[in-house]
Amino acid sequence: MGKNKKRDGLYINDRRDFLTRAGQLLMGSAAYGVTPQFLAGCTNKGSPVSSSAVPADGPLYLKEGKKRKYLFVFSAMGGASINDSFLAMRESESKNYQKLNCFPDRLVTQGEGTDFRAVDLKMETVGPLPFDIETTQSKFLAKYGKEIMVTTLTGNTVAHPVGQARCVNGFEAWNGRTLQEAVAAYYGSDLLIPNVNMATLGFAENGKDPSLPRYALAEQVANAAIFPFGLDGSLGIQGAPKKSLIDIARRVRDDKLDQESPFFKTFGQNPQIREWIERRKKLPEYERLNLINKLNPFANSTRFPFTSFGLEPNTRGDLFRELFKNIGPPGPETDDLQNQALLAYLLVASGLTCSVTFGLGMNVAVDITEPSKKRLWNTPTGFDYSHNAHRGTQALLWQRTLDTIDRLITLLRSTQTAPGETLWDHSLIYIATEFGRDKTKEPNVTEFTSGHNINNGVVMISPLVNGGKVMGGIDPETLLTYGFDPESGVPDPTRTMTDKHIYAGILQALGVETPGANLPLMKSMLKRS
Secondary structure, three states: OOOOEEEOOEEEOOHHHHHHHHHHHHHHHHHOOOOOOOOOOOOOOOOOOOOOOOOOOOOOEOOOOOEOOEEEEEEOOOOOOHHHOOOOOEHHHOOOHHHEOOEOHHHEEEOOOOOOEEEOOEEOOEOOEOOEEEOOHHHHHHHHHHHEEEEEEEOOOOOHHHHHHHHHHOOOOOOOOOHHHHHHHHHOOOOOOOEEEOOOHHHHOOOOOOOOOHHHOOEEOOOOOOHHHHOOOOOOOOOOOOHHHHHHHHHHHHHHHHHHOHHHHHHOOOHHHHHHHHHHHOHHHHHHOOHHHHOOOOOOOOOOOHHHHOOOOOOOHHHHHHHOOOOOOOOOOOOHHHHHHHHHHHHHHOOOOOEEEEEOOOOOEEEOOOOOOOEEEEOOOHHHHHHOOHHHHHHHHHHHHHHHHHHHHHHHHOOEEEOOEEHHHHEEEEEEOOOEEOOEOOOOOOOOOOOEEOEEEEEEEOOOEOOOEEEOEEOOOOOOEEEEOOOOOOEEOOOOOOHHHHHHHHHHHOOOOOOOOOOOOOHHHEOOO
16 A cells, blocks of 8 residues: 555554554544443354364473463453352242342253353343343353362452452462463463463552563553554564664664663663563564464454555454454454453464463443444443442353353364364463452342452363362352362361462462472362363
8 A cells, every 4th residue: 555545534654653543543432431342142052163274373382291281361350259150049049038149040040060050131221321131151051061160269358459469369379479470480481472461450460479480471461452563573564674674773783782872881781671672582583473463363454454564464364253253453343352362362372372361341331333232341340330230240241251251262172282182171261350249139129239248259161170060169048158178179168268279279270380389289179080
């Protein structure tokens, strides 16, 4: 495309102009709180992608022959209540049902061959927000029930950022090292970007372990759609010099100009400057791997004319867009959570990453992809809108969470890594949330408000865990959860499970060695032969 050619009412001069306008579109939609959502529910029947269609690009095995494992942390922002999903209680099961967050019997189904419940309901509003809700938790449970494990938990704070940080660092169970950092340090020494974090607030905080290898720190990604376009120094810039000339310029900068610079002589040994230089050294490798194209699944269009800028989006983009129907560059019809989930998959399948964090945001946003339907994508502050409308908020965002995870697992299951093996065989998804919600409500109401409650449970989905099981139990007369014996898994009403127990169980399920951590042995959480 020649300079100053007009496309869909926009004049685009070069890649910087292209990205600037994409960012303006993003900020414009965010300012009005309007971002779409394809809230179809967990209704995928089979996989739209054959097992041979999407091979893994990256290595599954470490150099010493140990199989690599992958951690996906889904940040359920604002207090996802286990009582409104896999531990839902029927009214007929509790004498105190009128005063507790129990559901009419018809809305709750039991997962076949599992200890789990699922809630399927329809609502016309989310409190004062006039948006329809329809949940289909039972379809997700039927599809993945034998690979789901719920572990009861009693936390220690009702503060959002603090609780978010603790649910991924186990309340500083191992020198403050996060789960993501632990996995990246153990499995990611030979990966280019072992730890990627697309979350916010406490979910995005680095840990505090001074012994952590620098490569295991998270690469923070503010916007999944734009991230790939920062992985090349010149491709996509019209009139840019040849790569050979750029390489010469880089060598002159590194070997001569930097060394003679007064700034570098003064501050060159500053840790932040050294880290920046180390990160800068990775750019040629990003370019060699063609990540600007490999991680871009979006379609070429008149609005975003990638090919006119010398870019070629991922050749498997059609397959990805068939499953994630609302991915795309920033715009009013783009679902950012789907962008995040697909980028998480692409990073892992391309052999770049072994730990990815993504999940819900805090801004209200509306699905505009189907104008005839009034549907909400996200409530203000995520699950914490339960302060205004507990049941509607929990229903909407559990549906949103499970729908997105369903799509991600479908791709992982469809990605062959070795004969008879897929990426999913080596993956664990942890739905992390900072606390639960209050268990009580006013009698004879269908919608109510709830506060924060340290008592809750967390969800893991993986072939590596003790699937189909609730680890612990729930008191039907209070809806409070209780713990279990870490060795045998036998429920124990006198015991409560802590963030440290969950932290330890996840790392042990992933096969991560934790020398000197003194973590409890959580055999009951691991897959049994």
